[in-house]
Amino acid sequence: MENTGIRWVDRFIIAAIIQGGIITVLALTVIAFQIIFPQVNIMQHLSLSFGGPAKWFFLGIIFYLIIVVAVAVTALFYYHIEMNLNRKFSTGLKTLAWIHLIGMNVGGAGAMLYMTFAGLAGSGVLSLFTEGTLGKQDLAIMDSFIEPIGAFVGFLGIGVICGGITFVLAYRQKE
Template structure:
């Protein structure tokens, strides 16, 4: 079993990035708890969360939820690569290796960037970011959502390119191993 784990380069890469993304999410959660303690007199996280599906604050919750789903997606992707590399004994090489790298980078740049921008838009648009500057919740600012629409769309594009390239890398590697593609073994 130990030898098998050393043969799954791509599975290990995706598992490691899922762990890193989980760490980032944990730090984000801890920073929210810490901010509640630091700004306890001026900011009530429970009140904010209870109102978070109204106005721009819903972007905060959606960003958090999508980030959690995204971490699970990376871990599941690792299982796909482990299946290819260990169970099916497929090698990811040549252009397929380039596609797998695009997959890894696209998921780990586009996904977090999208969700973190959504979280920032929710905190800023709801006035919560002003707690850190002014010490109190400020007015809602819907303009921040408009300003972040394009960067969020670009981030989703990066994520999508990564996922499409990963789907191609996985499918073509799978088919190549079944001799369904010319030159496969």
Template sequence: MVAAIVQGALAVGVSAYLLYDATYDSPGAARIVASGGPGTWLTAGYLGFIMLGPLAAAVTSMFYQHLEAHLRAPYSGLSNIFAWLHILLMNVGVVGATFIMMNGGWRGGALALTLSPSNPSAAYGQVHEQVLGALPPYIAAFSAIAIIGAIAGGLGYIIAWRRSPKQSMT
């Protein structure tokens, strides 16, 4: 549950910044996203973070509570290690990948809006070369960390579930 709270706080911070910037700064998140191209990275990163950050952390905590409280299958030993790997790696991977996407989309979109008046057709090529081109390996690495965390969580869940006392159907 702590992970969901931390993720929620990060979501509030990012949302507040985007709203502030849209109101008081230039070019603003709305113009960056509306421009397409690099701004799409900002949108995908933000929506991915909202879904895979605070929401996934909250749902995960409900799974753990269901196993331990309702099925009476406490996490211990190997399943406990897998659960902690899940929480740690999943959160680090999701935040890392989505924040890199948001940052790249933000910087790329702002640069594209700056370059567009001078040469609209070359702007996106320059943005890709200067900002976005180097980001995919880092996004992939953080995504792999999140996937490893999710696999660890699934293994821990299966181990704990198999240990739960089975109820007879009669």
């Protein structure tokens, strides 16, 4: 296949690398705050309050890691279509692929980062970053995160559906 520019496989690999970088920065930030505030064991505090809002933190992190892997694995599908099957993307397929790329990355990352932030805010850990002391759990604040998380998940869903349509249509194309 002639190299006519960046392929979809490249776009998804680059996106996975960027997403991996974001989750790494998030992890390093939590470690840095643990070093800055050694009197408070942040992970222990979150673990002890797992029954409450802190579970959103852990689920956000776990789902974010899944998004990173999903974006990387998606590149394999595009590799198969572009390299093995030697399919070309029409304007319509390119549009669907762009929606897939943006929806998966913006929707997925947005929802998971919002969940992570909500867990920190609701468990009182966020006040450690802003005020230097642990706050109390605030279950009421969690309600304000539901709509934005839902919107990002909806955007993720639209992206994944468009990706599925892209795969099916590209796969069924005549050579």
